[in-house]
Structure formats: C-alpha cells, structure tokens
Amino acid sequence: MPELLPDLIPQNVYGFPLRHVSPLMPERWRRPDGFLKLLMGGPGSKFPVMHDDLEHAHAQITEIYGEREYSLFPPEDTPYLHPSPVQTSLSQIDQPHEPDLQRFPLMAQASPHHTALKPVRMIFIPMGWWRAARPFSVSISICTAIMDRSNWPGFVRDVCATPEGRPFKRLLKRGHRIWRAPAP
Template sequence: MTNKPAFFNNEETSGVDRVTNLTYEYFVNQYLKPCKPVVIKDATKNWIAHEVWDFTFFIKKYGNCQLQIDGKFYKFHDFIDLVMNANNNNPAPYLREMNIPINFPNLMFYLQPELQYTLPNRLTSKLLPKSFEKNWGMRKGMMELLIGGRGSGFPFLHYDLFKSHGFVTQIRGYKEFILYSPVESEYLYPMASKRDVSSIKSIESPDLDKFPLFTKAKPIKVLVREKESIFIPSGWWYITKILSPSIAVLINFINPDNWSNFIEEYCLSLGNFNIIKLKLRKTYLTAIGLLMSCQEHVKP
C-alpha cells in the first residue's frame, strides 16, 4: 500500500500544492509527468547542510576565496558581509550559476543522499559526450549554490537552461517565487536571441506600451521557507525575490520525460542553424537517449 502525501494549504501558496511524505511514484504521476510545480516540505530532510550551513560556515571555510559575480570580484567574506547588511533599497550581489560539483566539490558531502525526485538524472550520465563537460559542466550535473541578501533575487524572468527541470531547496532564509506556466509564453516576450529569457526587464513595472500582452499573463506566487524544496518543471518561467539572507541549492535535471525538450533547446543554443548539421545533432542525442533508457531504472 502506497503512503499518501500530507497536503498543507495556506495563504503562502496560491495554486501550488505544499506537501510532505511524498513517494517517488506519486511525484512522477502527479507532478513530474504533468509538469506541475509543487513545494515539498521534507524532500531533503536528511541533508547535513540544513544543520551545518550558515553564513559563518561559509566565512570559515571559504572566507578568502574569490568570487566573480556579474563581472565583479569579491572575497567570500566581503560578499557575505554585503548579504547580511542588504535591504530592499541596497540589495547585495546575488551569487548564482556557481556549479557546486566543479567549484565547491567538498560541499557535496552535505547534500547527501541524492534528491530522489531528480533521478534518473541524465546530466550525470557517462554517455553524455565529453564536450558537455565544457558546456556548463553538465556531465557532473548542474547543481548550483545560490546566496543572496534581502532585496535581491534572480535578476530576470526566465526558464531553466535547456528546459531542464529544477528543484530549489532553501537551506537558510525565505524566498518568494513568481511562476508563469509555459502556456503563458506568448505573453512573456521571449528574446529572439535567447529563448529562455524574457524581454521584459521588470515584471513589477513593465513597459506595457512595448509589451501589451503581458497584462494577460497570470503569475503564481509561492513562498519557500527553510528546509522546503520547490519543483519547477521544464519550461516554467520564474523569477525570485529574497526576503531574508538566503542560502539555497538548485538542482537541474534531465530525464526521459523532458529529453526531447532538452535536445531541441541544446541544439538551437549552439548557434549553427545549418539544417543538415542540426538534424545530425538531434539524431545523435536521440540515439544517446535510447542508450540511456536501457541503463535506467524507473524507480531509484
């Protein structure tokens, strides 16, 4: 007999389930396959990071390490100081796109066991071409460290790279997510040169003369608290607002359900639109996907 998840409904989540005790099978059938967001309160309950990680931890362990954020360089301890003193009028830089397995491999110890809902994750498959190691470190998995202060957040409306699925887990602090379904894409004005980014620079003060259809877009606002994880399905647009000093982890994953989306997005990102080469790339990655299917177990 399969345990049923417990549901929590309150004003902090509008249109998104907030659950606990969620089995892998229930997640796949009710959220993954339908591409439906969900907040899971206990997805990473065994991660040591929840007990150990705080801002003092990072200062002691990496204080003198140098970070590059938006083209500027900071010592880690100076960056943390900015985060702790940030506010809505004086936001700190937002550390993002920092691949943990590549840049901070020792942190992986604190993020075990693997998040079961992300398995099987084809981004960690040895069948991926070696060239993927140079492309955003994909062969080691796209697991990012996210640190920011009150008033900052992800700076533009987007969906995750190559239409990957994503899980964001809050280790410290509160964060608000503003989500838009893929069916709203026509109202969000994707950039011609970068389809995963909206041309609208600010969803709070959009230029409606330039983007009139944006008024039809229906946002979903979700508060994610410490120890909670939000599942953001393939192709869902979102932006974040940090409400208190925040440490979080983003895990992007590709599985059989969004492999075709990944192939399409990845091939187009390479910038060579020669029809023959494009078809060869797609055929090659489709074949790799078939090989992966032979190795994968549906249940981790």
C-alpha cells in the same frame, strides 16, 4: 566548492539528474556534480532576469536558509512574457512581481503564480515554466537541473539546433559517429 557537496547527500532520488552524470552523456554536457547550483542573495537582490531554463531542464530548488519568493508562469504564457528577440529563454520584463504594463502590455494577459520558499521546503519547476526569484531575507538555496526521459527529446532538440535550423536527426547521427566507443 566541492567540500560542501557531502552536505547535500543524499540526493532526492526522484530529483536525481541521472542523465547529466551519465558517462553516456557527451562530455561537453556531462555534469558529474549532478548539475547543482548554489544560489545566494539578500533583500534587494534578485535572479538577474525572468527566464525558463535552457535545454528543457526541469529545476528543483531547495531553500536552506532564509526566504525567497518565486513568480512562476506556465509555458502557455510565453507570448505574453516579452521574450528577448536575441535569447528567447530570457524575458525583457525586469520587475515581474510588479510589471510596468506601459512597457510590457502583453503581460496583463499572463497568469502568474506566486509562492514563498521557506527553509527545507522544495519547489519543482517543470521544463518550460518561467520563473523569477526575489529574496525576502538573506537567502541560500540549492538548485538542481534535472534531465531524464521526460525532457530528453527537448534537450536533444535544443543542443543540436543550429542557427539555420538544420534537422537535429542528421546531427545526432553525426554525434553518434563522433561518440561511439573505440574499437577494442
């Protein structure tokens, strides 16, 4: 919905995801919109699954309308969050606010943080933190994925990783050859 973009200007200068919009970013990962996501939900809905963001992105979420609760877990809790063996950034725990400890016993060792987000409030979720959201009412928010100097090395590792675990430096070199500017 590009017609809504002007409503989101100006961007928070501290949260502006410079690297996603940079023309130096390989086209496949470039996001000229600044990597904005519109999140809408209501009572009974929830973000599909507890997760941490792929590609080491930080997330900044601003509530526009309504109220939602976040359950957050620090990166050190990862072993207790029953990550999916297929996609390790997704947890298998389906009700993180009241987990079934029979099915997910390790979760008892995790240290959750809960917070409610009200209109015009913003939450910054650093890379590696797990989160699950639960709207208390009709809720509309904006999420921006942030990529800057602090999480760039993790991004490069993630996007260049191969199933065989090939060293990313070699791939980067290859990437450099692919993306170098054309000769004048």
